[in-house]
Amino acid sequence: MFPSHRRRWSRPLTVDPDAGTYDSGLFTPLEDLHVLSETQFTTLKHPAFPRHGVRIKKTRFCDETVNAYTGYIDVEARHLFFYFFESRSDPDKDDVILWTNGGKVVYSPFRPGCSSSLGLFMELGPCRVLDSNGTKFHPDSWNSRANIFFIDQPIGVGFSYADYGEHVGSTEEAAKDIAAFVHVFFEHFKKFQGRAFHMAGESYGGRYIPVFAAAVYDQNRLLVKNGLSPINLTSIMIGNGLTDFFTMTASYYDMACTPASVPPILDIQTCVRMKQAIPRCVKALREGCVDTFDEFSCQAADSFCNTEIGIPFWRSGKNPYDISVDCDGRVEDTLCYPVTKHISSYLDRPEVRKLIGVDHTLKTTNFSSCSNAVGLEFGRNMDGYRPTYDYIANLLDRGIRALIYVGVNDWICNHVGNERWTLSMEWSGQEGYRSQKAREWLVGGKRAGKTRSYGGLTFATVDGAGHMVPYDKPVESLELVNRWLAREDL
Structure with missing residues (x-):
């Protein structure tokens, strides 16, 4: 376990976003990520969120062409693990993406619980773990033109843990912690403040991301009320998502x-x-x-x-x-992709855990790509049976763009069901969106899929890809994301 270097204030931290006006004299930001230690955590807190803290350290791994950081979001006795990689292009100007993975399916499909290490090391991260030899540079990483977070959430997933068995059992509860973390991070590292911020995920991310983004948007009103800088929430991106179980x-x-x-x-x-x-x-x-x-x-x-x-x-x-x-x-063991076992083995290496700062309380726990316990808890609450298209409609009507992309070979969160809810969703642009004919979109002069777009909502399929589009079609997925970030038509 890494020792923690704490930042302190001269007065008690008692400010809450719901109460009174925020006194900026209570807080001094860290400002620069580059000053972080590689051997110990720096603990960041903010008086507006007294229950939340962030432990973060510089970590040289995965892609040494960029600065990388790892750490924990601490919510009292609950701790969410994250990775953060700066952009390969212009980290001082490029957008920021937050990524979360979803869940796994074993007969009953609507359950979360998988680590975002799958997104990082298998799909869109700056390195991949494809065999027993460890990490390999990934040229088509989404940090090509963006700074990007990968978060293990909710509690109990990946390297996230709780001190006394605490847990969350719904997406709405998890959203509060994500929204607070986002603010604490941006408030400390001023160079990212005001940047376009995109919240992205796949699979159960179709449930997570709309709710998380709504929490960030609504939190902005409280931040402004208390004299704090709002988050520049710009868009959501959902890949092969479970947004509407009914049409799916x-x-x-x-x-x-x-x-x-x-x-x-x-x-x-x-x-x-x-x-x-x-x-x-x-x-x-x-x-x-x-x-x-x-x-x-x-x-x-x-x-x-x-x-x-x-x-x-x-x-x-x-x-x-x-x-x-x-x-x-066996899908229960490999998710049908043996590469997931290589990722687990890599993250079980003691030297890797020490490097990225995994908490010592997990030293006897083998890494698991997906948590059955988390999935069962959300399943007991029927969390997956609460559609989130109304959140997306409200975000669109407030100027937050939405990209819904789907690999056409996926069964569990497929393009047929996703296209149906995008067409039936009630929002101010529904008529205009429905009037648009689907057309081909191209990469390198070749068809990559079909797309329909209007008024901030874009739906796109990716030919030859399954559930994990960046894994199956890395070039096309990066082109898709880069055009989206640049506000270019597909």
């Missing part, structure tokens, strides 16, 4: 039984039974989960839909994240 559930038939991306993968008899079950499934979900939420009715509807529409796919042996291939290994 019915679309499982389309992906398995029609040529929505690849030729049908299930036999005709099975597909006919699935097709016949859809009306009953949709009716039960609407009555028990959508029009009114009743836990028992919603669970019963989910059980029926999973039995009739979900399980037939699982029996196929196909990769739920990429139906163009079979699952490689």
Whole structure:
């Protein structure tokens, strides 16, 4: 465990964003990340958030062409681990991205709990861990033109931990900690203050990101009220997200039984039974989960839909994240990608844990890419059965742009279901968005997918990609993100 170097104030920290006017004399920012130690944590706190702190250190690993930092967001006895990499282009001017991964699927799909180390070391980070030899430079990293965070959240995921078994059981509860962390970071490191800030994620990130972004947006009003600088929240980016379980559930038939991306993968008899079950499934979900939420009715509807529409796919042996291939290994063990085991092994190395500052309380705990305990806790609260498109609609109506991108070969959070909710979402630009025809978007003169865009909302598919677009199509995904950051049309 690294020792902690604390910053102190001359008066007690009692200010809260909900109370009174903030006194700037209580706070002196650290200002410059470059002064951080490589051998000990510096602890950052802010009087407006007395329950929150940030432990951060400089860490030379993964990509030594840029400055990298690791540490913890401390929320009293709860501690969220993060990685932060500066931009390869112009860290003093480039935008800032926060990235979080989602969850894993084992029959019941709507549960979170996976570490953002998967996004970092497998998908879009500045290095990849593809075998037992450790990290390799990744030329198509999203930090090519942006500064980027990777956060292990909620508590219990990756290297995040709690002192006394504390936990969060809902996305809304987790959002409070993320919003506070974002402010504490920007308030300390003034050079990033005012930069365009983008909140991004995939999979269960379709539930997380809209709620997290709304928390940051609403928090801004309190910050301004108390004389603090607001966060320049600019956009959200969701890849293969679970934003609306309702449209997603019915679309499982389309992906398995029609040529929505690849030729049908299930036999005709099975597909006919699935097709016949859809009306009953949709009716039960609407009555028990959508029009009114009743836990028992919603669970019963989910059980029926999973039995009739979900399980037939699982029996196929196909990769739920990429139906163009079979699952490689057991999904419970490898997520169908053996590379995840290499990432876990790398993060179990004592020298790596020491380098990045993993807390000593985890020294006897093997790293796990995904936490079953977190998934079960959110599952018990039926968290995944609360659509977040209304959050996105409200963000759009307040000028926050939204990029929804989807690899076409994904089954679990597929392009059919995602396109359906973008078209049916009620917001001020709905009519204009629906009137736009989908068109091809190109990378290097070749088709990369199709896209539709209007009034701040962009939907894009990525051909040849599954659930983890940056892993399958790194060049195309980087081009997609760079155009988005630059406000260029796809």
